Amino acid sequence: MERALEYVAERSVLVPHGCRYWVRSLTTDGYAKAVVTEAGRERTVRVHRWLMELLHGPPPPRTITAHSCNESLCVALDHLSNATQRTNMRQMADQGRAAGRAHLGYADTRGSLGRAQAIQAALRDGLDLDALAAAMLAGEARPLVRQALANGYDAEAYLAAVRASDPSSALVPLFPAEAAEEAPGAPEDGQMSLF
Numbered sequence: 001m002e003r004a005l006e007y008v009a010e011r012s013v014l015v016p017h018g019c020r021y022w023v024r025s026l027t028t029d030g031y032a033k034a035v036v037t038e039a040g041r042e043r044t045v046r047v048h049r050w051l052m053e054l055l056h057g058p059p060p061p062r063t064i065t066a067h068s069c070n071e072s073l074c075v076a077l078d079h080l081s082n083a084t085q086r087t088n089m090r091q092m093a094d095q096g097r098a099a100g101r102a103h104l105g106y107a108d109t110r111g112s113l114g115r116a117q118a119i120q121a122a123l124r125d126g127l128d129l130d131a132l133a134a135a136m137l138a139g140e141a142r143p144l145v146r147q148a149l150a151n152g153y154d155a156e157a158y159l160a161a162v163r164a165s166d167p168s169s170a171l172v173p174l175f176p177a178e179a180a181e182e183a184p185g186a187p188e189d190g191q192m193s194l195f
Helices: 002-010 047-056 085-094 111-123 129-137 143-150 155-164 176-182
Strands: 012-014 020-022 033-038 041-046 064-067 080-083
Touching (some): 002 047, 020 111, 047 064, 047 080, 080 085, 129 143, 143 155
Antiparallel strands (some): 012 020
């Protein structure tokens, strides 16, 4: 696992709000992609799924690897969890990121791949927080998040806006590492922060 984490750290950038953005190859829908060698065989993987599998073994049936941060480029282990597609879609709808945002004028016309590429471009020459904020802002459907990013990057304002924009966060923490901080002695949920 340590070797995998080093591999990921060398190919990603940790940003102040806690996401670890992948800066290498992408899938056609904007997720981190890599070619890994296991038992002498190469295979192409979605990095977030591969990390969860290394950490927890094969996923339970009918589950996906979900991003609590809703960032397809993010490979931070404490932002990943196994979830049902139904739970993932509910979070998306609760945050106003589902169908209908085009009618509000906030659809990201770049598509998921274009958005991921814009974030990568903002990080290509180092951590440029204003460029990152601009890349994240384009197409953002949540009014509070748009407002937080409008004047440049501020990690605390961004995280507060994300939390305030998610009515389901009372039931499921957006960032699982926070749940442990808020509820000492809470039972383990199978997630851990390694970055």
